[in-house]
Amino acid sequence: MSENILITGSSRGIGREIALYLAKNRYDIILHCNSSTQKAEEVKNEIEQLGQKARVLKFDITNRKECAEILTQDIEQNGAYYGVILNAGISKDNVFPAMSDDEWDEVLNTNLGGFYNVLKPVVMPMILARKKGRIITMSSVSGLAGNRGQVNYSASKAGIIGATKSLALELAKRGITVNCIAPGVIDTDMTKDLPVDELKKIIPMKRTGSAKEVASLANYLMSEDAGYITGQVISVNGGLYL
Numbered sequence: 340m341s342e343n344i345l346i347t348g349s350s351r352g353i354g355r356e357i358a359l360y361l362a363k364n365r366y367d368i369i370l371h372c373n374s375s376t377q378k379a380e381e382v383k384n385e386i387e388q389l390g391q392k393a394r395v396l397k398f399d400i401t402n403r404k405e406c407a408e409i410l411t412q413d414i415e416q417n418g419a420y421y422g423v424i425l426n427a428g429i430s431k432d433n434v435f436p437a438m439s440d441d442e443w444d445e446v447l448n449t450n451l452g453g454f455y456n457v458l459k460p461v462v463m464p465m466i467l468a469r470k471k472g473r474i475i476t477m478s479s480v481s482g483l484a485g486n487r488g489q490v491n492y493s494a495s496k497a498g499i500i501g502a503t504k505s506l507a508l509e510l511a512k513r514g515i516t517v518n519c520i521a522p523g524v525i526d527t528d529m530t531k532d533l534p535v536d537e538l539k540k541i542i543p544m545k546r547t548g549s550a551k552e553v554a555s556l557a558n559y560l561m562s563e564d565a566g567y568i569t570g571q572v573i574s575v576n577g578g579l580y581l
Contacts, residue, residue, distance in 0.1 A: 340419035340471045341367040341391060342366055342422065343392075343417070343418070343420055343421055343422075344361055344420065344422035344473075345423045345461065346423075346426055347367060347371040347421050348372075348426040348484050352527040352528055352550060353477075353525060353553050354371075354424075354426040354549075356551055356553070357426065357553070358382055358393075360554035360555065361558055362385075362389045366421075366561070369413070370393060371395070373399050380395060401445075401456065402502065403450045403459075407456075408462060413434040414461065420472070420481070421459055421465075421471075422458070422472065422473040422475070423455060423465075423575025425453065425458070425475070426477050429445065431492075432489055432516070434488050435490045437527045438491060441497070450496065450498075450499065451499060455529075458506070462474075462506075465513075466510070466515070470516065471566065472510075472513070473515070473565075474516065474518075475517075475557055476518075478499045478521040479492070479523075480512055480524060480576050481493040481519055482500055482521060483500070483521055496521075500572055503564045503570070507570030510569075511569055511570075516568060516569040518565075519551060520557065520560075520575060521572050521574045521575070521576070523548060523574065523579045524538050525548045525550055525575070535547060547577050549578065552575055556573060
């Protein structure tokens with residue numbers, strides 16, 4: 340029986356690449372989307388063609404009640420998750436003096452609030468299953484080093500790092516690892532509007548990263564081989580801001 344992994348924000352970008360990469364390594368995947376189920380269903384079909392099971396859950400990670408209801412129901416029907424990857428997130432960039440209340444609130448509520456809203460219903464079932472487990476959160480180079488125009492985003496991603504380290508301490512004796520991936524400039528829709536050519540000049544490797552390079556790290560952290568790694572923040576950034 341394959342282990343099952345919930346991946347939030349898995350209909351596109353890094354989340355989609357992680358889902359497909361893990362499916363190729365014989366994991367069953369619980370896909371998540373907030374609005375468009377069509378893209379999530381397309382990923383589901385690709386996973387099933389690889390011979391693995393997949394299902395789609397649709398919910399808003401900022402809606403605590405909705406998260407609890409849908410995730411609890413899914414766990415009651417299908418069992419506790421082996422792994423959870425908190426990939427879903429947003430950015431709304433603006434210089435701080437011009438930043439609106441909504442730009443602050445939406446980013447913090449989604450990126451940091453989503454950590455609580457998604458993990459709260461799933462962690463206790465993982466504990467009660469009395470099995471090894473894996474949790475991966477997604478921060479950013481902005482959460483480690485800050486970035487102009489991203490006070491809100493940097494705050495949310497730095498908060499995820501602190502929450503990850505604390506949760507890792509709480510779950511270590513249960514055999515559940517909690518680690519954080521901090522991507523740099525990765526070639527996805529989220530970075531398509533960035534001045535990539537200028538950014539490459541300050542990236543030591545002189546190139547952007549690929550979603551597959553992030554996915555391969557997620558696959559390792561999910562594996563049995565990574566069982567003694569917890570509370571860590573691992574950057575995938577080509578040497579940026581080391």
